[in-house]
Amino acid sequence: MTSKQFTSVWLREPRKATSPGRSRAEIVKAAIELLDEEGRDGLSMRKLGAKLSAGATSLYWYVANKDELLELAYDEIWGEMRLPDHEEVGWREAASVLAYSMRHTMLRHPWTADLIGRLPALGPNALQMSDQMRKMFEKAGFTGLDVDFANAALTAYVFGMTIPEIAWNTSASGQEYDADKMREAVAKAAAQFPDLLARMDMQRYEDPQTLRAMAFDFGLVSMLDGLERRLAT
Structure with a gap:
C-alpha cells in the first residue's frame, strides 16, 4: 500500500x-x-x-x-485575528480577546468552517499565531505538553461553539422563521419533557444571536477558569 x-x-x-x-x-x-x-x-x-x-x-x-x-x-x-500582548494585559485577557476575535473572524468568513482540520495551517499568519499562543500559555505558567493542551482547549472551544452557529446561519440564509410557529414547534417537540420545557424561555428564539453570544461568553469564562485552576494546583 x-x-x-x-x-x-x-x-x-x-x-x-x-x-x-x-x-x-x-x-x-x-x-x-x-x-x-x-x-x-x-x-x-x-x-x-x-x-x-x-x-x-x-x-x-x-x-x-x-x-x-x-x-x-x-x-x-488567520492574519485578521487579534492577539494582544500578553505581557501587557495578562494571559487571561489576551486569550479572551483572541477567542472573541477568532469567533468574529469566522462569522465574517463562514467558509472557513469547512477548512478547519481539512487543510494544513502552515502559512506564516497561522504559524505566527500558533507561536504567540504558545508563548502566552508558557508565560501563564503552563509547561511541557500542558502548553499544547491549553492551546488546543482554547481553539477547540472557539471552533466547537462557532462552527454549529455558522452551519445554522448558512442553512437559514435568506429565510426568516416565524417566531410564533417556532415556539409552537418547540413546545410540541418537548411536550413529553415538562422539566426541560419549563427551562426554555421561548422569547429567546426571537433573538438567537444574543443568546449565542451569551452562551459563548459563559463557556469561555468557564473554560478559562478551568485553565487558571490547573495553574493554581
Whole structure:
C-alpha cells in the first residue's frame, strides 16, 4: 500500500507575477471576496478568472489547484485575528480577546468552517499565531505538553461553539422563521419533557444571536477558569 504524498502551497517558493497588475496577493484577495459571497462550493478557477478578467489557465501559474488557493486564503484569515500582548494585559485577557476575535473572524468568513482540520495551517499568519499562543500559555505558567493542551482547549472551544452557529446561519440564509410557529414547534417537540420545557424561555428564539453570544461568553469564562485552576494546583 502506497502512502499519499503530503503537499502544500507553503512548501515551495511563490512564483513571480507574469504580467503587470496581477500578483498572488491580488488573486488571493479576489478569492476571499468570492468565498465570502458564494462559499467554498462557489469558488472555482473559472469564476476567479472571470472576476480578475483573466483566463483560468493563467491562474495555475500561481497555484497548482483549488486546494492550494484555499490554503492561501485560509492563512489570510488567520492574519485578521487579534492577539494582544500578553505581557501587557495578562494571559487571561489576551486569550479572551483572541477567542472573541477568532469567533468574529469566522462569522465574517463562514467558509472557513469547512477548512478547519481539512487543510494544513502552515502559512506564516497561522504559524505566527500558533507561536504567540504558545508563548502566552508558557508565560501563564503552563509547561511541557500542558502548553499544547491549553492551546488546543482554547481553539477547540472557539471552533466547537462557532462552527454549529455558522452551519445554522448558512442553512437559514435568506429565510426568516416565524417566531410564533417556532415556539409552537418547540413546545410540541418537548411536550413529553415538562422539566426541560419549563427551562426554555421561548422569547429567546426571537433573538438567537444574543443568546449565542451569551452562551459563548459563559463557556469561555468557564473554560478559562478551568485553565487558571490547573495553574493554581
